[in-house]
Amino acid sequence: MTRAFSPKTLAExxxxxxxxxxxxxxxxxxxxADHASGREHAWVLNxxxxxxxxxxxxxxxxxxxxxxxxxxxxxxxxxVALHALALIEAAATIxxxxxxxxxxxxxxxxxxxxxxxSLPALLALDAQIMLAxxxxxxxxxxxxxxxxxxxxxxxxxxxxxxxxxxxxxxxxQAFRKVGTRAAQAISKVVIGLSxxxxxxxxxxxxxxxGGVAEIPxxxxxxxxxxxxxxLSRELADAAAAVVENTISPIDDVxxxxxxxxxxxxxxxxxxxxxxxxxx
Amino acid sequence: xxxxYKFTVNGRPVEVTGRPMxxxxxxxxxxxxxxGTKEGCGEGECGxxxxxxxxxxxxxxxxxxxxxxxxxxTTVEGISPSDQVSELQRVFATEGxxxxxxxxxxxxxxxxxxxxxxxxxxxxxxREYVSGTLCRCTGYERIFRAIEVFTGQRKAxxxxxxxxxEGPPP
Numbered sequence: 001m002t003r004a005f006s007p008k009t010l011a012e013x014x015x016x017x018x019x020x021x022x023x024x025x026x027x028x029x030x031x032x033a034d035h036a037s038g039r040e041h042a043w044v045l046n047x048x049x050x051x052x053x054x055x056x057x058x059x060x061x062x063x064x065x066x067x068x069x070x071x072x073x074x075x076x077x078x079x080v081a082l083h084a085l086a087l088i089e090a091a092a093t094i095x096x097x098x099x100x101x102x103x104x105x106x107x108x109x110x111x112x113x114x115x116x117x118s119l120p121a122l123l124a125l126d127a128q129i130m131l132a133x134x135x136x137x138x139x140x141x142x143x144x145x146x147x148x149x150x151x152x153x154x155x156x157x158x159x160x161x162x163x164x165x166x167x168x169x170x171x172x173q174a175f176r177k178v179g180t181r182a183a184q185a186i187s188k189v190v191i192g193l194s195x196x197x198x199x200x201x202x203x204x205x206x207x208x209x210g211g212v213a214e215i216p217x218x219x220x221x222x223x224x225x226x227x228x229x230x231l232s233r234e235l236a237d238a239a240a241a242v243v244e245n246t247i248s249p250i251d252d253v254x255x256x257x258x259x260x261x262x263x264x265x266x267x268x269x270x271x272x273x274x275x276x277x278x279x
Numbered sequence: 280x281x282x283x284y285k286f287t288v289n290g291r292p293v294e295v296t297g298r299p300m301x302x303x304x305x306x307x308x309x310x311x312x313x314x315g316t317k318e319g320c321g322e323g324e325c326g327x328x329x330x331x332x333x334x335x336x337x338x339x340x341x342x343x344x345x346x347x348x349x350x351x352x353t354t355v356e357g358i359s360p361s362d363q364v365s366e367l368q369r370v371f372a373t374e375g376x377x378x379x380x381x382x383x384x385x386x387x388x389x390x391x392x393x394x395x396x397x398x399x400x401x402x403x404x405x406r407e408y409v410s411g412t413l414c415r416c417t418g419y420e421r422i423f424r425a426i427e428v429f430t431g432q433r434k435a436x437x438x439x440x441x442x443x444x445e446g447p448p449p
Contacts, residue, residue, distance in 0.1 A: 002298060002299050002300055003299070004282065004299030004300075004345040006345065006346075006348065024343065024346065026341075027341055027342065027343055027346065028323055028338075028341050031300075031302065031323075031340065031341040031342070031343060032321075032322040032323060032341065034300060035302070035321060035322070035340075036322075040300075041300065044299055044300060044343070044345065046345060046346055048346060072335065095323065095411065096326070096407070096410045096411025096412075097335075097336050097389065097392075097407065097408055097410075097411050098323070098326055098329055098336050098337050098338045098389075098411045098412075099323060099338070099341075099411070101332070101335040101336060101337050102332075102337050102338075102341065102342070
């Protein structure tokens, strides 16, 4: 016997959160799991109407995206297009129109799939996650949000309120997804990259990858290689080799470890060659 | 616990009693008897169950009833007035955009939403919108043709004048 609650404010949401309500955003993952398992929730909390989780704006803390923003809204946002092109590209690869009209950025983060499409973009852009709970608000660097497979720092009584990308955002941004096909498919490997540029040198490189570990990860060894000398074909090859040697993907229904290892290296190589072409 | 939910389907206010997490797909088909919307995969991959929620295409198998409170839902039955097929549906039939028909209700509502945003869509815009609905019959080419004929971007070629069923042959 499920009881449902659709609060308009965070304050109104507190009661059902305290009761351990299941948080429902776009439900694109939740409904699949529920239907497959036949499970029933005691309480469900619709987060889509909560005022504090709405809207995309630029303010004093950065590009400030409400957790209930759908990927369709993110794709249409001029502010996101101006500052976070990698996130726009990620949003555009998620499912197709039917999923983008429902799935939210907060849901993608909270669901904590290792293959979540927006996650490497957020990691590359050094996103900060604002959480709201009974003790008030706290901000967590996205980099520390995931602990292990499907486990995050989000407490049962907390909601993801906003996702903030610090500004100025990195000038160099890239995103790539490898799936079985362009639309709908869940990622095998997904990559986000950000950097600043000085001449032919990439600096402050953040290279993030999903689908190759139990949580989205940064590849710091590869970042160091990319920063070590001016961008070139040889550097792209070297970076790809280090990618293949550092990641430990698994075999699963969507792909094999050896395919993921190979393709991850090649995608990083191609991203770097594309950047080189633009220099 | 069953609750009452009020929303609008095809312009008509409805009140449905059901579980909060009931699938909109089941509500539309079973409670409201609107069986034009089809169930395909049931997990948001095939798009066969697409309806418009506040004008935007969504997979109705992934929408829980309690989130539809107060919303506007459009199914394929809401695309045409009365029992007539709309011009978009007619052109789908005459240009071969309909073959087995399993994806057609989803295609029709999705394309309606596309045309509301982009009355003269580019091929890329069409491709992106229809990519969320699997069609295994047409290879999509006949669907592109039907849309472009409908928007006046292409001349009608037609595959069959009798494609729109007028009843059994005399």
